[in-house]
Structures are given as structure tokens and as C-alpha cells.
Amino acid sequence: MALKVLVVDDSPVTRAMLSDFLSMIGHQVVGEGVDLAQTLTILKAQTPDLITLDLSMEKEDGLTVLKAIRQADAKVKVLIVSGNTQQEIYDQLLAAGACGVLMKPFTLSELTTALDKAAAA
């Protein structure tokens, strides 16, 4: 099933790579955000099915953004996309409402698997 996806990452290169892969596998990128304010604006306007969310961003960290997303929309799926390797941090993010984790760097196959799992969660 094609998903409407919002890509949130402060790296323009990673946003471009994610958007490229998402388009290749038939999903629709409805917006790209770099911080909390932009994310909430696009979330309200585009009502995505899923958000890919970076953890280390310039203005706010991913946990702060995740909590704000959850307050604004209890249903949207959130997939964490990060280079962080600490399980304790992912446990916090999953407890706060993330539905999965994808480690950077990722392949198309890894992204597809993570999206399928997140969509089914």
C-alpha cells in the first residue's frame, strides 16, 4: 500500500536520499521538515500516514519532536531514522510512541522492511 510520508531530518542529503528511495518504492513524500515547527505545520496540512524522524537535529532532538507529534496526532506512525546505536535511547523513543527504528546508513531493502513493519505496527 502506498503511504503518504513526511520526511523529517536536518540533513538535506539524507532528506534527498530518503525521498528518492520512497518514490522508487511507490510511496508519496508529502513534505520535508527540518525542525519541530515545520513538522507540525506539514503534519496538520498534509495528514501523512507515516513520519520518518531523525534523532539529532539542530533545533530540537528527536524525542522532543516525537512527543509533540504524539500530542498533535495520536495515530500517525513514526519511524526513527538515526545513526545512534544506543538501545536505551531507542527504548525511550519506542515508549514515547515511535513504531520502529531504521539505522543509518540504510539500503533500499532495509528501508522497505522498516516501512512494512512500521505500517503494520
Place this chain on the structure above:
Amino acid sequence: MNREALRALVAEGGAKAAEKLGEATGEKWVIESVALSVEDDAVFEPLLAGIAKDHYGSHFSIPGAGIVVMFPGKSGYLVSTAFTRDHQDQVESMDKRELKSLAEIANIFLNPLIGHLAAAWRRTVILSAPKMEVASQRDLVTAALARFQDKEKLAASLLIKLSSPNLFSQCAVAIFLDSSLADLAG
């Protein structure tokens, strides 16, 4: 501070980071050396001779530490091109493409090292977003050291050198720790 324990801890984390850099660039990276200085920055003396403003630097911080990842100009180009190899059409017209790619590569590369240190320190750590700069090695190291001039006392400095023979590229990582972190090793 147990110097050998700290150096070994950073070397183990560096090996994990090298593996991740290999995943990101599609080529194997090896650690050339891991050097440690205590209470000064002597380990960086060879770098301080480098005055050509041709290095890509990514500055990161965590509480108690400053880190800078440095790629020489030619390596920076080769590494960023390798990282974006499957997405050339999407990134080729991007302004400051190398700088932006290397910021993300440095973030991906450093996280396994920081994760390894964080596990030993029994704490969780989220790296700051990278601050990018093109400058000489001397200026990059000096900028990373600046935070230790006033408020914080430098307890240990580490320099990791890596290379990728197939990618004809080099990378250096400078890590500066205050005593709150340096004393946690061993």
C-alpha cells in the same frame, strides 16, 4: 585516569566507527593509529603544522567533550561522492554538496564510537548536530579546543587516524575530554 583503558576504549569504538564508515561509503576503512595525550594537546602537534585551508571539518559536542572529524579536500570529495553514489541525480545540483554530505557521514560514523563510550560510561548520549567548516587542520583543532580554554579543564586528547586504500582517502578524528568523562574509563 587509566590511560591505557581510555585509549583501548576509544580504539574499540573507533573500530566500530570505521566499520560504519565502510557501510556508508561502500569501501573498507582501517584504523592507522589511536594516540592519547593527558592534560595537554601534544598529540596534535603534527596537525598544527597543517595550515592549508583545505580540510572539511565537522564539529560535534556532548556534555564534557568536543569532537572534530576532518577529511582532507580530495578525500572529502571522494567520500561524499561514494556516500551519495545511488542518488547522484538528487544531490548533484545541491549547493555545498560535499559539506552537507560530509556532515551526515561524520554523524553516522561517530555514533558507534560515541555509543561504545556511552555504554562504558553507563549513560546515554545524543550527539549535537554537526557544525561544518572548511579550514586548515590547525584551525579546526584550535576551534575544537576553544571550549576548554575557560570553563572546562582539558583532561585527555585523543587522535584517531583512518584510511581507505580503495577510496584513496584519509580521515582524522580529534576528541577532547574533560575529567568528568576521561576519569570514567577504567
